[in-house]
Amino acid sequence: MQHKVIDTKEVVIRFTGDSGDGMQLTGTLFADASALFGNEISTFPDFPAEIRAPQGTVAGVSGFQVNIGSGEIRTPGDFCDVLVAMNPAALRSNAKWAKPTATIILDSDTFDEKGIKRAGYKTDDPVTELNIQGRHIIFAPITTLTKESLKESGLDPKTIVRSKNIFTLGICYYMFNRPLDTTEKYLDNKFRKKPEIAQANKKALRDGFNYAGNIHAIPNTYKVAPASLQKGTYRYINGNQATAWGLLAASEKSGIPLFCGSYPITPATSILEELALRKDLNAKTLQCEDEIAGICTAIGAAYTGNLAVTTTSGPGLSLKSEALGLAMITELPLVVVDVQRGGPSTGIPTKTEQTDLNQALYGRNGECPIAIIAAHSPSHCFDAAFYSAKFAMEHMMPVLLLTEGFLGNGSEPWRIPSMKDYPAINPPIVKESDQTPFWPYKRDAEKLARKWALPGTKGLEHRIGGLEKNNDGSVSSDPHVHERMVAERAEKVARLANYIPEQTVIGEEEGEVLIVGWGGTYGHLYTAVKELQAEGKKVSLTHFDYIFPLPKNTADIFSKYKKIIVCELNSGQFANYLRAIHPQFSYLQYNKVQGQPFIVKEIVDAVNAIL
């Protein structure tokens, strides 16, 4: 076979296998090594809800896609150049993601009669059945080779077979010219108490690497040069970690300790886990008995003077909605993070969607507007969380931060910011009152924020709660007081528009088509728009981070284009919201509700069809 070294700007690799095969780890290690090598990367973990679905079945297939490049990488890639499938089921459910030119690496040991049958093939020839004969397919006996590699390790057979993912990783490192040292260091660290396992995995990694070099069956190896990134120190970060860190950053900038009350829920749990590590930064976390206790403990902490946070996903937000109303009427700072997933009800919990927007906008009793901010990339979760906390504390109101499973689990390299580049946060904490008794709902003239009087402060004793109050804090069901307080609370949220940045456009400031997006679709929409612009199309993108209130110049931007297409991963929730706020424009829609992110090509095709 003629071996080719392909210099490329971008390569997509997809690792798939049984959910017990360690594909998430394999993918993450590959991404880590590539990030440290200096590539731009974007990752997309795609796994089932079951921890261990029946082995060998399509239901149990877990995948992890990585896009690495020397140029701008904004998405995990639509289709892959290399597909690794550790069993017939993984091949069956993932063959559709392989490009016609792709290399497919299979563990031939799993392609026996039983394995093929369990995966649900109708014939005994998966390759023909899937019509992928044109791809370059490498049947490698990965399980046998791993056993052979580690037969002298002294480990038991079960532990040995578990290293087959690392052996596979070694094959991929050869194909992509990755250095082994970062992964070796990782293994040493992870198994520092079991050095024999660290040694075995390191051997499997090297043997996999050497095997790939020796067999001459690999048609192409790839060189992806380091990206020409902006100068600075970089790290690799996923969205949930960035969210947790953004909140911690706001805690540091404000000098207000962080409290997070939460209940574990996919795909938000790792925010709680990340914050639980940070007692060293004076952050307290409470794993509650349920979602309602999560937000209610946070409300208690907010009343007491903490930066209060609760983290959840769609079903949890439903459970929190009454208490969110309480936070709103008591005008306490609170950040509620919703890492959206496929719904309704339990839905498809490990898959991504943007279907909680209506719930975020309208899902409470009474007149209860709540500020909504959305994150647009894994690393942007940091800024989105920071500003959610800043606005919550400075404006004395709850803020709902919408992220998505795709962002929370996805990761990318991130140029590490310096805390000195972030603005100060000045919550309106009051130490003494200019009047007795203290009026808890007296507002400042600009923001309409009330003062934050913390229990323990002498002379400011006051009572607040879910009953409607007058500005002096007395309970009131007077019709005019109620109407005025409803209006004041709404106006306070509306005035946030005076403090958020203006909306911007990527591309020409007027033209044929304006793509409108929000949240985690940014990478795909950006890449699609760049492709269209490269084709000479007059297409621009405006992508919203601030959902409620909208930036003040939104209508100005919309008025400059002939057509507006709102693209989102739901049935049109943002489009309908825009129709209500700015009814003077007509909105076309491109929607997808499959639990999967957009594919760049489908956006490009949809826009071309409209042009």
Next chain:
Amino acid sequence: MKYTPQDFKSDQEVKWCPGCGDHAILASIQRAMPDICEELNYTRERFVFVSGIGCSSRFPYYMDTYGFHGIHGRASAIATGIKVANPTLTVWQITGDGDALAIGGNHFIHAIRRNIDINIILFNNQIYGLTKGQYSPTSKLGMVTKTSPYGTVEHPFNPGSLVLGARGTFFARSIDVELKLTQSIMLESAKHDGTAVVEMLVNCVIFNDRTHSLVSDKDVRAERTIVLKHGEPMIYGKNRDKGLVMEGNSLKSVVIGENGITEKDLLVHDAHIENPGLHSMLIDMKWPEMPVALGVIRAVKDKTYDDNVRDQVIDAREHAQIHNMDELLHSGATWEVK
């Protein structure tokens, strides 16, 4: 200067029905406050009263302290957040049998399980008052109410049993009309480190009048209740002539002087014993077989949740590798682009 009960009265008009037992509890707590402050060196601004929904939950508005009127059933969770966020506060949850044991049952047992240092004052009138007369989780079996016109077919909770089931460290019981006893229990509750649950037997004059009258009426109270005091023999009765002994595996009420029984044969109350066996039997006692137990039935020392959290924070900060955000951001694997 010592506070007076007046210092704890807010300017809000008290809106409970005339004759409601809640008035007496409010008075008892306001009277207990000066002693609590003196003994524990508290100042008024350190008190936070938290409540859920129901008649009793209006309580915080009537105290001139910090107060938070929450939503139905969630007061334990709100109180927990307050205490964890600032352990120097003294946190009092006012709740009812519906608020704490029905809609808020989950938060109630988990607060107790964690042993968070809050005081939970449970107003038990065995009825839903604010929604105008539906049965509650403590209503007696067979009770006819608007939602049980044929009588309830549900067994009631005994709040004290729930406290023990959740490995609670403090349980006391009093009656609305026992102002002095209530006042002293509030002081004991305040002194306890951990979740202190005080069950108040309360009369609802409108929807469940005389629900506790068999034991609470003045002329029979001394004969039908026993006030337990740690370290003292279990004696009761108008003439202090009755007591409790252990017979086989059960408690038995005896008369001193009959069948050769002397005061020495009576059980001595040990509220501090960790084993909840005897406490459980005392909590379960019902008239007419036995007197109803009042006073501090259980007060056991254990580490509190808020103490443990505080200790972990201190420890983590002392041994911290990460001291600020910039260090955190640069922790782990990083690389330079030049």
